[in-house]
Amino acid sequence: MKKQLCFAAGSMAFSLGFIGIFLPLLPTTPFMILAAGCFAKSSPRFHQALLNNRYIGADLRRWESERTMLRATKKRATWVILITFTISIAILYDRHWLQLMLVGIAAVLLFFMWRIPEQKVKS
Template sequence: MNLQQTLGFIGIFLPLLPTTPFMILAAGCFAKSSPRFHKALLNNRFIGDDLKRWESERTMLRVTKIRATWVIVVTFSISIAILYDRYLLQLMLILIAAILLFFLWRVPEKNFNNK
């Protein structure tokens, strides 16, 4: 597992390191440096279809956005709850979550029917 994949895996559990950007970065890096690893990412059963769609069309499915939204809301909520009585840090997390959600929902959508 390389650095980008490791960071992507860690990002599954840490709200400040979202998985998707690191997996997109890894796919982009591998496209130029290692066709073998690039193909492995694109054939991954969990993220492969989303990466292929991103590379070819720069779009996401609405269902992917909804899942990502739930992950962001749940993980940030847990982090905010852990930081009880640390209002500045809680506010910072709320702002970061809002920025992430803003940019997530600005990504163009591919209709589920038009796969």
């Protein structure tokens, strides 16, 4: 039963993370991290598929082993957040309370992302 629940949660997290690629209000990375964690307990095949994915695999492996992010990944994510939220704010023209809400969500998201430790440079 626990395995099936973990698989269902992992599938839901993956789906939300995938949708988050296109919708700025759904953060992709946390959902993919959650999906990897759930699949690690329920489906080694799906877990490995995520870890071997050419787009997110390296970041997920780094998160699992070190709980860190690369500075370049943070910068790239920051640009994506800024661009997508700016577009969303522009679309919601004349809805100031929604625009302010989006600014607040973006600020919180960026705050927490930049608090994640960065990978140490190996010498």
